[in-house]
Amino acid sequence: MLEVIRGHRTTNSGSNSESNSDLHLTPRPSWLSAAMNNTIQREQHQHQDTSQREENPDLSIASFREEHHLRRIHARSEQQLMRWLMKSTVDTRALDCALLRPGMEFCGVQRITPVALPRFSMLPTFDGQPLPKIEQWDVCVIVQSVDMSRGRVSGLMKAINVPNLPKTVVTHWDGEIVDFVNYTPLTCKWKANGREDTDHWSLFEPVKQVPQTFLQKWPESMRGKRMPRILEDYLFMRWKESTFINVGPSETGLTIEGFYYICMDRITGAIEGAYFDPSTQPNQRLTLSVKNDGKCLAFASSEFC
Incomplete structure (x- = not known):
């Protein structure tokens, strides 16, 4: 309980009064640029994956099988977790306890x-000191x-x-x-x-x-x-x-x-x-x-x- 203490974005928003004609002069926010770059890179990767699958049908089939296998493993794990939780838990009910009440x-x-x-801790140290x-x-x-x-x-x-x-x-x-x-x-x-x-x-x-x-x-x-x-x-x-x-x-x-x-x-x-x-x-x-x-x-x- 009580014990002795051991010594031991801000973002500057631009003016809302700028005209629409000057919007193209406003610098693009860094977070927007990063988001756009991530989107572009993701689309490029997807396009490359699609191209590789079209060029190599065997690769497409292998990827599909791998994804399907991973989904089945994940679904099986989720089912096992839910079965375990249902077995290890009970319906929520009143937690009233006779010994936990005002005045106790x-x-x-x-x-x-x-x-x-x-x-x-009850034994002395090997050198005989307590x-x-x-x-x-x-x-x-x-x-x-x-x-x-x-x-x-x-x-x-x-x-x-x-x-x-x-x-x-x-x-x-x-x-x-x-x-x-x-x-x-x-x-x-x-x-x-x-x-x-x-x-x-x-x-x-x-x-x-x-x-x-x-x-x-x-x-x-x-x-x-x-x-x-x-x-x-x-x-x-x-x-x-x-x-x-x-x-x-x-x-x-x-x-x-x-x-x-x-x-x-x-x-x-x-x-x-x-x-x-x-x-x-x-x-x-x-x-x-x-x-x-x-x-x-x-x-x-x-x-x-």
């Missing part, structure tokens, strides 16, 4: 694992609003005992629910590109098991009509912190420029999160579980249950 509180920790930390310490702090999240029809969710996040910070920090966040109607796994903002989306979504075990299904670019014919089967068991979201509630940015030296990739188990309410911000410490993971039974109230303030 989730508590846990956020951890930062140093990049240089070896895989077996490995770099994994920083972590307590986190509590309260859901304030949920709108499944629009794929929107919002709430408050409370960071407790952040290293080198004596004060608890509370922020407000807005979220997007990945429902393949309003939002898809593709973020397209907050400095995240397709590769970042793939890398971060694949950190979650449900996506890791069926990455093609979740990360597949949906054809327009299926967009908004079908969704991956894993959405029956999990909810995927993006949480973006927007405002500091009880402190100012200058008081903490923290940033909220990044956002969380979120995976929530519909049955247990367990939440996993992966934080992304290219300007901060990587490998930040969020782990939360349900604290209450949704009996508390959530207000737009820094007060938590």
